[in-house]
Amino acid sequence: MANRKIIQTPDAPAAIGTYSQGVRVGDTVYMSGQIGLDPITMQMVEGVEAQIHRVFQNLRAVASAADSSFNDLVKLNVYLTDLKHFAKVNEIMASYFRQPYPARAAVGVAALPRDALVEMDGVLVDQD
DSSP states (O other): OTTEEEEOOTTSOOOSSSOOSEEEETTEEEEEEEOSBOTTTOOBOSSHHHHHHHHHHHHHHHHHHTTOOGGGEEEEEEEESSGGGHHHHHHHHTTTOOSSOOEEEEEEOSOOGGGOSEEEEEEEEOOO
16 A cells, blocks of 8 residues: 555554554554553553553554544544453543543453553544
């Protein structure tokens, strides 16, 4: 594709598989799933609250590398190994977003890479 651009930043964890951190196609950026890995140490942060914050920080870094921001996030997918943490996701999400909020799905899963407790991916659409 002529208008496809790979998004890569050292401010988010390096890919641990055969994928890109993000892909821009026209005005849309598809962000790969992020878990609570520290981008410098590539180690998982401890605890669900710290992981949720780290995931949002990692996604924000990818958005920034795509010359975008959370203001352009139109869809967020949340994967949790225990849905009892969903209220904590809502609480923390409120500190990273303002209305209008993106569309969102939350799914309970059996396991995530690196024994993560939470993973999120999203879609950005430039509003300019």
